[in-house]
Amino acid sequence: MNIAIVGSGYVGLVAAACMAEIGHQVICVDNDEQKVRALRDGECIIHEEFLPELLKRHGGTNLRFTTDLPAAVRDSSVVFIAVGTPPCETGEADLSVLETVCHDIAANVDRYKVVVVKSTVPVGTNDWVRRILIRYGASQKQFCVTSNPEFLREGTAVTDFLYPDRIIIGSDCGRSRMIMEQLYEPLTTGAYAQSEGAIPIPDEAPLPAQLITTHTRSAEMIKHASNAFLAMKVSFINAVANICEVAGADVSEVCDGMGADHRIGNKFLKPGIGYGGSCFPKDLMALHAVAREYGTGFHLLEEVMRINEDQRKFFLRKVRSALWTLKGKRLAVLGLAFKGGTDDIRESPAIAMVRLLLKEKCQIVAYDPAAMERTRQEFDDDSLTFAESAYEAARGADAMLILTDWEEFSILDFDRLKRELRHPIIVDGRNMYSLEEMERNGFTYVSVGRPDTVATANDAAIKERKTEAA
């Protein structure tokens, strides 16, 4: 099929590359000329596994890039809208870019087209898209608006798209539903997975992909509700972790015990310094705004957001408790991205921690395998410098902080670290190590929701006094 994808952000670009991979003719549209030029030159503008391969495989043949939206719409039978819907100051999703794109689409609907809303949008948006398309000149009989939310995660975006848990098609019209079913057929029949050169299937991928059809408004709600539920799980376990710390329980054991219940499951039960990224914070605020607008309220979401905010403050307290005063302390910071496997620092709790620590006048030497360039562009502060490895960051530091769950931070060479660090102190916001391992290797190790391990007799005495005081 001939497909246009409007927006070459995370969702748009990955969807475009994957749609080309499953056999469609794709034209990806963006109004950012520089971006389009880079993509045409074969540059992969985001850090995402398998994406460079797909761009190389299909770029210039069945995957093209353009700034010409009208032509792309005219040449396609399915038009995906995958533009950003950032939060307004009030928390609502800003749909102005979406509306502008609709104006241009409307003017170029010259024969029947399915207009697919892939951007994450509040419930009711698809109805607005339909209205705006008609208002700006599209004939009602020549298009159908369909909701097809995207559930890909950064870091595993390509495999999430090609081997999804589910594909949601929200449509109130039979013709567009049929076209959407055909579009995804290579995934729903399993044909793509068996094809030569297919991107490797991840371990737990359900095959073939399940396609669920719903009403448009339900599809919109599924996306917001799913993200809000996952964020709630993270905040829930973080709140549990905080109790564990004071009560002397170990949250890792608690997670194992809870996760063994199939109704709960062990995913998204990892405590840490809170969730971040381009979706959870924004989608929670948007769903909260929707509930406010409809007059139903959703106060649970306020609590989820509050716990997430507090988690950063609690972590700062941990750093302080390990080092006493913070002013002038040299800290090695491992991780800047909002999670491992991505260079994305949007709403990154690691970046929030760096800001808090800079405010406390710490000297920070940071290392991240992918996100340093983006971080450099955000900060203009001599107290923040960058290192080429975890060990270089650790050189002469009073302590090391782990803020992002990159896999390489879970296999550090302890002997080397101890040689580099001024004191063998690690404050781990991602619970990357077992307490036994850290104790055995002689680290003072402070993590989330678990007892501290102490490296020296001195530290042990301090801890004892603190416990008594508590």
Ligand code: UDX
């Ligand atoms: C999320 C959704 O998972 C995805 O379906 C949607 O399409 C976009 O938003 P993403 O933002 O890429 O994807 O990240 P995700 O892996 O979901 O993690 C979100 C945040 O929660 C990260 O900051 C992560 O570190 C944090 N998290 C996740 C935890 O703190 N603990 C967990 O157990 C899981």
